[in-house]
Amino acid sequence: MVRAVEEYLKPEVVRQISRLDLRAQFIVRGFLQGLHSSPYQGFSVEFSEHRKYVPGDEPKDIDWLVYAKTDKYYVKKFEAETNITGYLAVDTSGSMAYTYRQELTKLDYSISLAAALCWLMVHQQDPCGLLVFDEKIKASLPAKSRRSQIGNVLSALAKVKPSGTTDIARSLGQVAAMLRHRSLVMVFSDLLAEAAPVRESVSRLRHRGHDVILFHVLDEAEVRFPFSGTTEFTDPESTEKVVVDADAVRKDYVDRVTAFRDDYRSWCFKAGVDYVPLDTSMQFDRALTGYLTSRRNRF
Secondary structure (H helix, E strand, C coil), X not given: CCCCHHHHCCHHHHHHHHCCCHHHHHCCCCCCCCXXXXXXXXXXXXXXXXXXXXXXXXXXXXXXXXXXXXXXCEEECCHHHCCCXXXXXXXXXXXXXXXXXXXXXXXXXHHHHHHHHHHHXXXXXXXXXXXXXXXXXXXXXXXXCCCHHHHHHHHHHHCCCCCXXXXXXXXXXXXXXXXXXXXXXXXXXXXXXXXXXXXXXXXXXXXXXXXXXXXXXXXXXXXXXXCCCEEEEECCCCCCEEEEEHHHHHHHHHHHHHHHHHHHHHHHHHHCCEEEEEECCCCHHHHHHHHHHHHHHHC
């Protein structure tokens, strides 16, 4: 049965999110306008209509008055450049269907986050699109800023059935090849894949000028390992089974997961990527507003 849009974007969540004056708090300081590479970092509002000069820009567009004040090259932004285009890239592979005891699966949780971010972008008139992937991009919606886009995105996601294996690196490589203009790519995935190829694909996105947020969504049980005794586990993508003594492996498992997340956090910081580790026991609206608040406090 197709899940209702209201299941993911409840009125109380909309009210909570809408209290964030996104335009006032974040547009100049970078949440949807440049993130770590933003020319607005430490930049006064006086220069908010400028961006850094990049190879390919016309030298005649350089603002020499700004250069005199900053000793850096900036060009005046055209109107079309004042909006950021966002893409929600959602992992719908089989592992995203997992939940141990939480109401929402990892995919449901990701859809909830994506719904709120889509709502935020569209309500500030920024185009938002959708990319659904497992081994490759399976479906997409072009970025639009009209209000009906929220329903279009959620309707598309509500029809998704998580299945199959994942190839995050290949999928993000396809994303990099598809996007023709500088965009904000918001990735929702459990990142259960070899890290090196994923990082290479994210680096390719960054190299092409795109901003990236990795929402690393794990189930509560994948983080805390609340199992005991002899337990059988099944890989949701390969269906391979393994039986372990949960009590004996718990510490090693938790240490490995912690290291896995810490490695991603460290690498993302160096790469200029926002890394947001989440688990499904966290209320998604609080997780999102907490992240947005941390962005505001850093800029």
